[in-house]
Amino acid sequence: MSTSPDSQRIENELISQAASMLGMKEEDITPNTELSSLGLDSIRLMEILIFIEQQYGIRMMEAGLDAESLKTFRSLAARVAELLTR
Amino acid sequence: MFHKKRYLTGIDWTINVLDSITRKVSGHGNSSQVVLCLNSPPDIERLKRLLMDSFQHFPLLRGSIKRAWNLCPYWRPGERGSFFEPPLTVHEKPESDFAEALSLLVQQLQKPFANTGAHLHFNVIKYRDNQTLLGMHFDHRVLDAYGAELLLDILGRGMTPADLTQNNLPDLTEPSHLNRWPRRFIAGREINRLQVSLSKPAVASLPAPPKSELPVSTRIELLTFPPDIGRAIRLQAEKESGPLMLIPALLARVLQPLHSIFSQRGEARGNYVIPVSINQRLPHESWRKLFFNHLSFIFFCLTAEELEGDADITEKIRQQLYEQMKRRIPENIYHASMLTRIAPLALMRRLAKIPLGGKVATCYFACLKESGLGCRQFLGSQVNNLFHTPHVPIPPGLGVFLNFFDGKLNLTLSHAAGILSEDEVSLLKNELYSRLEKMGNNP
Numbered sequence: 302m303s304t305s306p307d308s309q310r311i312e313n314e315l316i317s318q319a320a321s322m323l324g325m326k327e328e329d330i331t332p333n334t335e336l337s338s339l340g341l342d343s344i345r346l347m348e349i350l351i352f353i354e355q356q357y358g359i360r361m362m363e364a365g366l367d368a369e370s371l372k373t374f375r376s377l378a379a380r381v382a383e384l385l386t387r
Numbered sequence: 388m389f390h391k392k393r394y395l396t397g398i399d400w401t402i403n404v405l406d407s408i409t410r411k412v413s414g415h416g417n418s419s420q421v422v423l424c425l426n427s428p429p430d431i432e433r434l435k436r437l438l439m440d441s442f443q444h445f446p447l448l449r450g451s452i453k454r455a456w457n458l459c460p461y462w463r464p465g466e467r468g469s470f471f472e473p474p475l476t477v478h479e480k481p482e483s484d485f486a487e488a489l490s491l492l493v494q495q496l497q498k499p500f501a502n503t504g505a506h507l508h509f510n511v512i513k514y515r516d517n518q519t520l521l522g523m524h525f526d527h528r529v530l531d532a533y534g535a536e537l538l539l540d541i542l543g544r545g546m547t548p549a550d551l552t553q554n555n556l557p558d559l560t561e562p563s564h565l566n567r568w569p570r571r572f573i574a575g576r577e578i579n580r581l582q583v584s585l586s587k588p589a590v591a592s593l594p595a596p597p598k599s600e601l602p603v604s605t606r607i608e609l610l611t612f613p614p615d616i617g618r619a620i621r622l623q624a625e626k627e628s629g630p631l632m633l634i635p636a637l638l639a640r641v642l643q644p645l646h647s648i649f650s651q652r653g654e655a656r657g658n659y660v661i662p663v664s665i666n667q668r669l670p671h672e673s674w675r676k677l678f679f680n681h682l683s684f685i686f687f688c689l690t691a692e693e694l695e696g697d698a699d700i701t702e703k704i705r706q707q708l709y710e711q712m713k714r715r716i717p718e719n720i721y722h723a724s725m726l727t728r729i730a731p732l733a734l735m736r737r738l739a740k741i742p743l744g745g746k747v748a749t750c751y752f753a754c755l756k757e758s759g760l761g762c763r764q765f766l767g768s769q770v771n772n773l774f775h776t777p778h779v780p781i782p783p784g785l786g787v788f789l790n791f792f793d794g795k796l797n798l799t800l801s802h803a804a805g806i807l808s809e810d811e812v813s814l815l816k817n818e819l820y821s822r823l824e825k826m827g828n829n830p
Contacts, residue, residue, distance in 0.1 A: 323669055323670060323671075324669045324671060324672065325671065336630075336631065337631060339670065340670035340757070341631055342631065342632075342666075342756055342757075343628075343631065343632040343633065343634050343635075343708060344665050344685075344712065344717070346629075346630075346631045346632060347708060347709055347712040348712060350709065351709070351712055351713050354713075362629075362705065362706065362709050366629040366630060367630070368625070368630045371629075371630040371631065
């Protein structure tokens with residue numbers, strides 16, 4: 302049985318994806334960077350959610366989106382990790 | 388230095404085709420206007436000088452479209468250095484109120500841009516108590532809505548685009564993109580499939596005004612919600628649509644009143660197809676992408692039955708947004724539109740009518756969450772509000788545009804004269820207002 306990726310690895314992957322999507326350097330985004338501070342709109346957010354589905358097989362749209370989970374990369378990664386362990 | 392030709396992207400070419408269609412069908416081009424509500428008139432002489440400088444440095448603002456030897460269309464900048472009056476008109480209307488001043492601005496919108504002249508025109512209307520409306524009428528072939536706000540921001544700060552730092556100077560050249568053909572054909576197939584799925588059943592749209600009534604003027608209805616209600620609407624929209632997302636809940640509020648109009652006419656059948664324009668600029672490249680069009684589209688589609696019933700419209704729109712992003716529709720539109728550039732305009736006008744049974748859409752929709760205008764002082768005058776008054780190409784001749792500015796929410800209903808009756812306009816305005824206000828009052 303495969304073990305679920307830990308939260309920190311997910312965090313790094315999400316940051317890396319967001320940086321490449323937004324044309325930014327990875328080092329300019331920290332785990333505590335707020336998603337809203339990056340100027341993300343509906344469209345860019347969808348791109349992150351699609352990445353999560355393709356990478357981890359989780360459809361966040363169905364799993365439930367709440368403001369707390371989508372606040373920072375750390376909280377989003379923690380939510381993905383939690384869903385993976387279910 | 389800025390005299391180079393700029394090859395058009397497929398999106399720019401599509402906007403040009405829309406301009407051509409709009410000129411034929413309604414007598415004016417594909418243009419729009421950004422309006423600033425100011426507490427006093429700005430420094431007019433300084434604005435004139437800034438405009439002269441901008442036109443001097445960016446002759447593309449007086450350019451026109453040509454074709455290269457390989458048929459790729461390009462934007463040829465106008466002649467630099469020739470005598471040129473700043474495109475600005477001042478209207479003194481001390482007896483007029485806001486509604487009359489806005490009506491005068493909308494009248495200015497009806498004047499088409501000459502193909503070889505300036506593609507911008509400013510109107511400053513001084514009305515009651517020295518309050519001022521400043522309208523920047525712009526040709527969509529050189530600026531999109533967000534780019535127009537950015538340009539106003541630069542001028543408002545007393546700069547011209549040439550004053551931007553070296554890293555932020557606008558990109559004025561673009562390669563011809565005569566490459567990556569397999570990618571573009573795959574994108575074309577995807578877009579064709581999307582169009583087929585949207586066209587069955589037929590697209591619901593209101594009949595266009597008769598051709599004998601040219602030119603068709605554009606009418607504008609504006610609803611403005613104060614900051615407390617605007618912020619509450621935004622919060623509620625995010626609560627319903629999901630964090631950072633506004634479009635699903637707001638579009639759902641717009642579709643329901645629209646459906647009432649179709650129902651009253653006995654036309655409530657088929658698909659309501661709503662193209663939504665989306666800004667494709669990345670946050671750090673706004674200035675570089677100041678000129679031309681950096682947008683793409685998502686198409687939402689709901690049936691009359693879905694709007695009639697108890698279906699969760701917001702959720703349906705949200706799912707469609709996700710699925711279309713997953714199918715990379717905005718990116719595919721960008722690539723597929725590249726394939727159309729070699730076709731002559733006359734052919735493109737005909738081809739544009741083939742998909743979706745010639746109806747194109749039910750209504751256009753856009754929502755600008757953040758404003759490109761960062762300054763709150765425009766050449767010495769305080770900016771109290773900003774909204775857009777766009778022409779909507781016919782068909783469908785109907786569009787709803789929302790923008791947030793300092794917490795305020797503005798809704799502009801743009802409709803070609805003859806599309807809606809007076810009663811229908813009132814009904815639509817009242818319904819839109821009450822639904823959004825209720826959303827803002829939702830605890």
